[in-house]
Amino acid sequence: MTKSFTTNDLIRYIYQEMEEEENDQLMQILQGDQQLMQEYINLLSTIEKLNVLSTEPSESIINAIKKKARSKGLEKV
Secondary structure, three states, X not given: OOOOOOHHHHHHHHOOOOXXXXXXXXXXXXXXXXXXXXXXXXXXXXXXHHHOOOOOOOHHHHHHHHHHHHHOOOOOO
């Protein structure tokens, strides 16, 4: 019986969270299923884009937080 794989399975595969047997099954399915392969490629692209996003607040946000803290008497926090 062939397991049908979901988007969540693809994510687990990308992040290497699958058991070896399941991993091997998915690799075989990907070779023959163009739709699943396209979804896999799209997920890889999305993850790559997310990895380059800025994860630090902008200077204007930092200044707004500091200003609010000063107005509340919390500048030493």
